[in-house]
Amino acid sequence: MYQSLEHFSKNWIFKRNDPKVEPEDLQAIRLLSEQRAGQIWRDYISDEQVHPDHFTERDWLKKTTSQLPVTKLQWEKAWDSDRAELPDELLVHFSAWGDDTTVFFCCHNELVFELSWGVFKRTWKAFLFLDNGPILVGKKKKQAAQFYSNGWANLLFRES
Template identity: 35%
Template structure:
């Protein structure tokens, strides 16, 4: 099995917190990868050597400025209860709702879900904003979130 039950995920609380709980039908669609599967996906799609965003080398595609075409603020939307995901991001990522996405916190901590679930509950995912990267399965586009409240949009090389 490549996934952990959500109940065993160390950060499960970000999806069940009383201020922003997810409905059971969406919780079922969030799949934490086990360490081996997460490590494999990270090595193949983000970095073969660096374990997290703080330690990317100049050889890792996220460190190459030419891969990023847009940087916007996400924190204002996150802090406003009435705001959804920033429109600029939704315009850039013209993905179908059923696209599988990977929210990559670090080498051993990756969540798999559907684009529709991520869009709806993106604020939960960003309780931890220490450099996570969002990738779409078989998609070149990527988002790289910063704890400074910005997100970069670009394409993987």
């Protein structure tokens, strides 16, 4: 179900001093096996497309009913700053999530990370080195966000 983070080709993002990922948080970040990642991707993201670049209007992320009235959020300024916290708009969007909520950071159908919301809030800067369209979803939660390399994110609601 899990594989070692050492198998991840970009594991350096978790080993940098800036942003620093504490050892106890690193232990809580789980890289899913490709098979389990595929299952999470199909269940939470898309059963037709394997990568964010290929989403179509049939995928829930592209439907206007999934998006909030104000859907765009600038994350890069907070990422570049000395501030450790997620941007306020993200914290508000995910305010129903407890720190123990299981979240999935989904890069594509074979690359999915599992961790708690509390750990993600502390390590988000490391994850956003992977900013080519990944989707953050919570287990059994409707709130979601998709991050883009242009420094923007879409705040979303998953379909049931």
